[in-house]
Amino acid sequence: MAKAKIILEEGGVIGFPTETVYGLAARIDIPSAIEKIFTTKERPFFDPLIVHVASIEQAKKVTAFWGPATQALADAFWPGPLTMVLPRDPSVNAMITSGLESVGIRMPNHPLALELLQQVGVPLAAPSANKFGRTSPTSASHVRVEFRNENVFVVDGGDCEIGIESTVLLVRHFADKVVLSILRRGHILKSDLEQVLQNKGLTYEFVEQIDRRESPGHMKHHYMPSVPLIMCLDPQRSPESVLAEVNGKMKDLPDEIESIRIIKPEGGIHSYEVLKLSADPLLATRELYGHLRESASHGKDCILFYREAHQQGERWESLFDRLNKAASLII
Incomplete structure (x- = not known):
């Protein structure tokens, strides 16, 4: 001190x-x-x-x-x-x-x-x-x-x-x-x-x-990990079909949005790690940034997050404010 x-x-x-x-x-x-x-x-x-x-x-x-x-x-x-x-x-x-x-x-x-x-x-x-x-x-x-x-x-x-x-x-x-x-x-x-x-x-x-x-953190993108975060709104969809769509759309993303650089792997996205968070929104919020950092350090091309049906209601809104801004794509 x-x-x-x-x-x-x-x-x-x-x-x-x-x-x-x-x-x-x-x-x-x-x-x-x-x-x-x-x-x-x-x-x-x-x-x-x-x-x-x-x-x-x-x-x-x-x-x-x-x-x-x-x-x-x-x-x-x-x-x-x-x-x-x-x-x-x-x-x-x-x-x-x-x-x-x-x-x-x-x-x-x-x-x-x-x-x-x-x-x-x-x-x-x-x-x-x-x-x-x-x-x-x-x-x-x-x-x-x-x-x-x-x-x-x-x-x-x-x-x-x-x-x-x-x-x-x-x-x-x-x-x-x-x-x-x-x-x-x-x-x-x-x-x-x-x-x-x-x-x-x-x-x-x-x-x-x-x-x-x-307010700070008001831009469209913020809180982004060092590899692309992809949010999938259909929890039943296969990772392979998600990545196929992502690779089709990733090249159309701008290099920068509101002074924030958008990370786009040069060779495309072929490997992924699924981000898992607790079912309790308070625990999930506490885990979010640490899990994003850890997942990004594992050498995969992207982090894949599936939004689940139970993740609804006022207590989840703050978490998804961060996830929506951290995501390179939401599909």
């Missing part, structure tokens, strides 16, 4: 654990350190960063407005996997928010993350600790492998408990109601949010059609 604090104070970046995924962190008050997050991740500057805080008091300093719904949700879900997108305080560096007038804020629920934030005394900007568009890390070893060339120092907090990124919620207060939009699905569900707001007697409205640029 002492070494991590020194690196941060000197304007460096570190890998640190949260309950969702590992983050690549820098102090929000050192512009060169914020820039180093983007260059280390090879992340475009149009993709905003989340600000991590140790307390509600810290959070209030980085937002221009903290309303009753914000307070109610923070009381219910912080520390925890909820990022709230709120009006940006002018003191927040525009690089963090990609020039937007909003900022995403969360308080992580991991003892080492909270201890580090308290010791540093300044909020930390932190996206997931992986190269842009690739599979997120859920262990310290994932971060070390991802940034072996950059020699990023990592605080090892063990395996992440949840395994996917936080729910990102846009919160807008008006005189008569609160308007909410889920910009990224996560462990905290819409029904969880509604229950809190209803219990507090707050008038609210969820709006689905909004500009998702205010």
Whole structure:
């Protein structure tokens, strides 16, 4: 922890654990350190960063407005996997928010993350600790492998408990109601949010059609493993027929979509590994990124995932948000 604090104070970046995924962190008050997050991740500057805080008091300093719904949700879900997108305080560096007038804020629920934030005394900007568009890390070893060339120092907090990124919620207060939009699905569900707001007697409205640029991970493709992931919606279909269709369609895919390189094996796809996840959606979510990384390391041409009939309902939606974006093709 002492070494991590020194690196941060000197304007460096570190890998640190949260309950969702590992983050690549820098102090929000050192512009060169914020820039180093983007260059280390090879992340475009149009993709905003989340600000991590140790307390509600810290959070209030980085937002221009903290309303009753914000307070109610923070009381219910912080520390925890909820990022709230709120009006940006002018003191927040525009690089963090990609020039937007909003900022995403969360308080992580991991003892080492909270201890580090308290010791540093300044909020930390932190996206997931992986190269842009690739599979997120859920262990310290994932971060070390991802940034072996950059020699990023990592605080090892063990395996992440949840395994996917936080729910990102846009919160807008008006005189008569609160308007909410889920910009990224996560462990905290819409029904969880509604229950809190209803219990507090707050008038609210969820709006689905909004500009998702205010959230990280909003691009069509994200979380992609180092070999193509193919999702098959028919669990009865043979792998051979799937691969035949994939090879017919793969050559028509663009080389790059929204700054994310699409991996296309030169000789076509001939071998595969089937991705298996637990039947329990919470366990499956925890396994996802680790299993994707492991499967990609086995030397096969692609990873094949069959969507099963039982994988339906609100609790599965966050998992399939990641799988849909990680997939090169869905057939």
